[in-house]
Amino acid sequence: MAKKKISIKDIAKELGVSITTVSFVINGKAKEKRISDVLTLKVEEYIKEVNYKPSHLAQSLRSGKSKVIVFMVEDISNYFFSTIAKLIEEKAYVNGYKIIYCSTENKPEKAKEMIETFKNRNVDGFIITPTPDLEVTIQELLDEDFPVVLFDRWLPAVDCNYVIIENEKSAADATAYLIKTGCKYVGFVTLDSDQNQMQDRLKGYVKTMLENGFQTNILKMSYEGAISERESIEVIQKFIQTSPKLDSILFATNFLALKGLAALKQLNSQIPSDISIVTFDDHFFFNLYQPKITAIEQPLELIAEKLMEGILLQLKNDNDEAHTMKVVLPTKFHIRESTMKIEKD
Amino acid sequence: MAKKKISIKDIAKELGVSITTVSFVINGKAKEKRISDVLTLKVEEYIKEVNYKPSHLAQSLRSGKSKVIVFMVEDISNYFFSTIAKLIEEKAYVNGYKIIYCSTENKPEKAKEMIETFKNRNVDGFIITPTPDLEVTIQELLDEDFPVVLFDRWLPAVDCNYVIIENEKSAADATAYLIKTGCKYVGFVTLDSDQNQMQDRLKGYVKTMLENGFQTNILKMSYEGAISERESIEVIQKFIQTSPKLDSILFATNFLALKGLAALKQLNSQIPSDISIVTFDDHFFFNLYQPKITAIEQPLELIAEKLMEGILLQLKNDNDEAHTMKVVLPTKFHIRESTMKIEKD
DNA sequence: TTGAAAGCGGTACCAT
DNA sequence: ATGGTACCGCTTTCAA
Numbered sequence: 155m156a157k158k159k160i161s162i163k164d165i166a167k168e169l170g171v172s173i174t175t176v177s178f179v180i181n182g183k184a185k186e187k188r189i190s191d192v193l194t195l196k197v198e199e200y201i202k203e204v205n206y207k208p209s210h211l212a213q214s215l216r217s218g219k220s221k222v223i224v225f226m227v228e229d230i231s232n233y234f235f236s237t238i239a240k241l242i243e244e245k246a247y248v249n250g251y252k253i254i255y256c257s258t259e260n261k262p263e264k265a266k267e268m269i270e271t272f273k274n275r276n277v278d279g280f281i282i283t284p285t286p287d288l289e290v291t292i293q294e295l296l297d298e299d300f301p302v303v304l305f306d307r308w309l310p311a312v313d314c315n316y317v318i319i320e321n322e323k324s325a326a327d328a329t330a331y332l333i334k335t336g337c338k339y340v341g342f343v344t345l346d347s348d349q350n351q352m353q354d355r356l357k358g359y360v361k362t363m364l365e366n367g368f369q370t371n372i373l374k375m376s377y378e379g380a381i382s383e384r385e386s387i388e389v390i391q392k393f394i395q396t397s398p399k400l401d402s403i404l405f406a407t408n409f410l411a412l413k414g415l416a417a418l419k420q421l422n423s424q425i426p427s428d429i430s431i432v433t434f435d436d437h438f439f440f441n442l443y444q445p446k447i448t449a450i451e452q453p454l455e456l457i458a459e460k461l462m463e464g465i466l467l468q469l470k471n472d473n474d475e476a477h478t479m480k481v482v483l484p485t486k487f488h489i490r491e492s493t494m495k496i497e498k499d
Numbered sequence: 500m501a502k503k504k505i506s507i508k509d510i511a512k513e514l515g516v517s518i519t520t521v522s523f524v525i526n527g528k529a530k531e532k533r534i535s536d537v538l539t540l541k542v543e544e545y546i547k548e549v550n551y552k553p554s555h556l557a558q559s560l561r562s563g564k565s566k567v568i569v570f571m572v573e574d575i576s577n578y579f580f581s582t583i584a585k586l587i588e589e590k591a592y593v594n595g596y597k598i599i600y601c602s603t604e605n606k607p608e609k610a611k612e613m614i615e616t617f618k619n620r621n622v623d624g625f626i627i628t629p630t631p632d633l634e635v636t637i638q639e640l641l642d643e644d645f646p647v648v649l650f651d652r653w654l655p656a657v658d659c660n661y662v663i664i665e666n667e668k669s670a671a672d673a674t675a676y677l678i679k680t681g682c683k684y685v686g687f688v689t690l691d692s693d694q695n696q697m698q699d700r701l702k703g704y705v706k707t708m709l710e711n712g713f714q715t716n717i718l719k720m721s722y723e724g725a726i727s728e729r730e731s732i733e734v735i736q737k738f739i740q741t742s743p744k745l746d747s748i749l750f751a752t753n754f755l756a757l758k759g760l761a762a763l764k765q766l767n768s769q770i771p772s773d774i775s776i777v778t779f780d781d782h783f784f785f786n787l788y789q790p791k792i793t794a795i796e797q798p799l800e801l802i803a804e805k806l807m808e809g810i811l812l813q814l815k816n817d818n819d820e821a822h823t824m825k826v827v828l829p830t831k832f833h834i835r836e837s838t839m840k841i842e843k844d
Numbered sequence: 845t846t847g848a849a850a851g852c853g854g855t856a857c858c859a860t
Numbered sequence: 861a862t863g864g865t866a867c868c869g870c871t872t873t874c875a876a
Contacts, residue, residue, distance in 0.1 A: 161853055172863040188861050210619040211560045212853035215868050231585050236576035255600045257585060274555040416787055442761055444789045506869055517847040533845055557869035560852050
């Protein structure tokens with residue numbers, strides 16, 4: 155019982171007018187093109203009656219614009235990314251754009267292929283957390299005048315707009331705070347990754363430790379998937395036990411912290427009396443955990459806002475000068491129970 | 500420095516052959532159409548050289564197929580949905596399909612509008628968690644022969660394939676388990692929702708309580724957004740305190756449980772000695788919480804598998820009989836510390 | 845073995 | 861004020 159899909163042609167024929175007229179009415183150019191009110195009304199009513207909707211596909215093909223923005227992140231099931239996705243979607247919607255999400259899983263091949271696919275679908279803009287090895291692809295995008303904004307991390311080799319946070323400063327502040335509470339053996343658990351947000355967090359930690367005359371204790375974890383849940387927990391446990399006995403840990407991402415908490419639980423280590431904990435990326439969870447976990451919160455709402463601002467700016471000024479918009483946002487440090495050392499005097 | 504986008508026409512002209520020939524080579528029909536090997540090779544090499552990629556847009560417009568499946572859920576930032584999204588994406592990929600996600604926020608208008616939009620983009624299939632009031636829209640989709648599979652909940656008024664879990668049985672089993680551990684005042688915290696997965700969970704709880712001669716204690720929460728975090732926690736606290744003092748609670752979704760845990764923490768109620776806890780939808784979190792929370796796990800992997808199976812089946816047999824595929828999957832009950840009442844003898 | 849040409853469903857320029 | 865028509869990039873039938 156498939157209703158035959160009705161097209162602009164059918165309408166024109168049915169109403170005995172030309173395709174052009176119908177098109178003008180559809181696109182609200184009736185006044186501008188001085189179509190008579192009578193005709194306009196007639197067309198409008200018929201369109202409503204048969205519930206005609208123009209084909210976006212054909213529109214895109216013809217106009218070269220699709221009103222779609224791609225939001226390409228490492229993993230859409232990660233709370234950080236999916237929350238920003240939702241925020242962006244709202245903002246895009248208001249401006250007449252749709253968002254398509256996708257996950258790269260941090261794989262360069264997958265990212266490249268998806269970018270290619272989306273280019274071929276006339277997507278209007280890209281918001282991307284770049285995988286490694288993506289410089290050339292992004293540069294191509296830029297050369298072809300696609301609006302692009304990177305976020306979470308960026309590519310030093312490419313002159314592309316981005317929105318990131320103060321990674322180094324945030325890590326430095328967190329480390330300094332731990333030291334202030336009396337910690338001397340601060341550990342840093344991060345990913346074995348070249349991504350510059352990770353490098354910056356590392357840098358902030360290392361610098362602060364050295365400035366205070368302490369040795370660094372660093373664990374670089376393999377990527378998820380490369381290693382099982384159980385194994386990664388064991389790795390963290392080993393790290394905690396073999397270093398000069400750690401009195402605190404700074405985790406570079408929230409899922410590392412989750413693993414760390416699982417590891418500590420199994421070891422029966424008490425937080426914060428045995429060991430203090432701070433993590434990047436706040437989460438409902440950390441405020442609910444017993445004890446509450448001190449965390450560095452990224453300003454999600456603001457990130458989303460700046461991303462859309464960056465994209466829309468480029469979208470609006472096609473042939474204008476490329477707008478430079480490299481945004482570095484501050485974070486918020488939530489001090490909670492996991493860093494409240496019991497005073498021993 | 501925008502590279503001019505090259506089209507099949509450019510290739511044909513450059514190589515001095517016809518568009519048709521190029522098209523055949525691109526689509527791997529060279530052999531079938533008996534294009535000479537020499538020509539085929541020449542075209543293939545040139546295509547590689549200029550890195551030509553056909554426009555999906557034009558292909559879709561012409562063929563009516565887009566190789567895109569929409570995954571429309573209530574909230575893509577919810578762990579349950581985003582995990583299934585990721586699983587589905589993999590499976591789709593293998594079969595040459597892309598997935599577009601979107602969130603309805605359970606709003607009928609938004610869902611309707613998005614479905615309309617996607618229809619106009621020649622999307623090939625729909626995987627949907629229906630919002631209320633979506634019967635007509637879904638029926639239209641079906642009438643127009645779009646492949647559709649519903650999940651999480653379904654619409655009794657529409658004869659549409661779906662993949663759900665044994666909601667009533669799972670709730671009944673969980674309730675029975677609580678009773679078995681000695682609970683008499685079992686509370687049930689759910690959403691004020693007509694969605695049948697919620698209704699079924701409620702039914703399972705009520706039935707089991709009545710069968711055992713106990714009174715029911717039910718709290719129907721307003722939807723997220725309609726009420727602040729703080730308010731909803733207060734509502735739960737009030738529920739716990741005013742009923743005939745509850746000795747256990749079954750939460751109908753994981754985010755309700757999270758709120759419940761926050762509420763209990765503030766009340767300083769001890770789990771499980773003061774109150775036992777069970778929740779629908781397992782999560783890494785529940786295994787990490789102190790104490791570990793007993794949970795009803797949905798078989799995410801299996802759900803994703805069945806969903807894709809259902810869609811692909813319909814996709815492959817366009818004009819064949821509509822395949823009936825209504826799948827109801829079992830859940831897994833993880834008994835953890837939150838339901839281990841200390842024996843009082 | 846290859847090519848011409850008719851569309852898919854629109855947009856918008858140029859006539860009238 | 862309204863209509864004719866070329867064209868976006870590709871697929872596919874039919875003809876040569």
